[in-house]
Amino acid sequence: MASVQSVLDQLSYGLYIVSSCSDGRCNGQISNAVMQVTAFPPRIAVSINKTELTHEFIEKSGLLSVSILAQTAPMSLIGLFGYQSGRNINKFADTSHIVSPRGCPIAIEHCVGLIEGRVTGKMDAQTHTVFLADVVDAKAIGGVPMTYAYYYKELKGKAHKNAPTYSGATSAPAAAAAPSAPATPPTKVTTPPSSSPSASYVCDVCRYIYDPAKGDPENGVPAGTPFSSLPDDWVCPICGVGKDQFSAMK
Numbered sequence: 001m002a003s004v005q006s007v008l009d010q011l012s013y014g015l016y017i018v019s020s021c022s023d024g025r026c027n028g029q030i031s032n033a034v035m036q037v038t039a040f041p042p043r044i045a046v047s048i049n050k051t052e053l054t055h056e057f058i059e060k061s062g063l064l065s066v067s068i069l070a071q072t073a074p075m076s077l078i079g080l081f082g083y084q085s086g087r088n089i090n091k092f093a094d095t096s097h098i099v100s101p102r103g104c105p106i107a108i109e110h111c112v113g114l115i116e117g118r119v120t121g122k123m124d125a126q127t128h129t130v131f132l133a134d135v136v137d138a139k140a141i142g143g144v145p146m147t148y149a150y151y152y153k154e155l156k157g158k159a160h161k162n163a164p165t166y167s168g169a170t171s172a173p174a175a176a177a178a179p180s181a182p183a184t185p186p187t188k189v190t191t192p193p194s195s196s197p198s199a200s201y202v203c204d205v206c207r208y209i210y211d212p213a214k215g216d217p218e219n220g221v222p223a224g225t226p227f228s229s230l231p232d233d234w235v236c237p238i239c240g241v242g243k244d245q246f247s248a249m250k
């Protein structure tokens with residue numbers, strides 16, 4: 001008998017940047033849980049973890065935006081909005097975006113469409129809040145939207161622990177194995193130069209930096225271990241991607 005999660009993993013999703021604002025501050029985060037719920041009026045539902053800063057901003061402002069990511073979206077953009085906290089950095093500082101007349105930030109880089117919504121209802125879903133929002137503005141940009149399956153299968157992405165679909169499993173959702181998107185090799189493969197054992201490497205997904213001088217003691221990697229000597233099954237301690245998702249730092 002299949003596990004409940006393995007069945008739920010057959011559900012299909014897209015990948016989005018959900019953003020909001022409060023008191024002049026902007027923040028956004030990656031979400032795969034966005035869907036249209038009615039056409040008349042045009043209304044969407046968005047599930048956001050209650051611990052997220054974006055959740056706090058949506059609660060305060062009653063506004064949210066959804067940037068529908070394109071298949072061309074790089075892992076660096078997904079990592080910035082998916083694994084960095086707006087409590088530590090301004091994610092929009094170096095990200096192309098617009099601000100709506102209502103003051104809501106909307107990321108526009110590598111997006112196929114933009115939506116702005118005004119919250120008209122919400123449902124407490126224990127760890128998450130499901131916000132209902134009436135669409136007040138929408139703009140088509142064009143391109144091929146990123147699916148969650150593509151993110152997993154082609155970009156080797158992982159679910160953040162705050163994602164509605166995160167179950168703690170390390171394997172990709174079964175749905176991700178479906179040939180739903182044209183195969184494109186991951187853009188990033190690194191072969192650590194043997195001449196620089198002290199070189200630090202940065203995770204392309206979450207921006208975690210592996211410093212050989214510090215190692216990764218929490219995961220059994222002692223200080224002084226060059227990146228090239230890390231075990232093949234070592235993964236980023238923040239987001240869980242493999243070594244092939246790291247780049248040498250200059």
Ligand code: FE
Pocket residue numbers: 203204205206207208236237238239240241
């Ligand atoms: Fe990472």
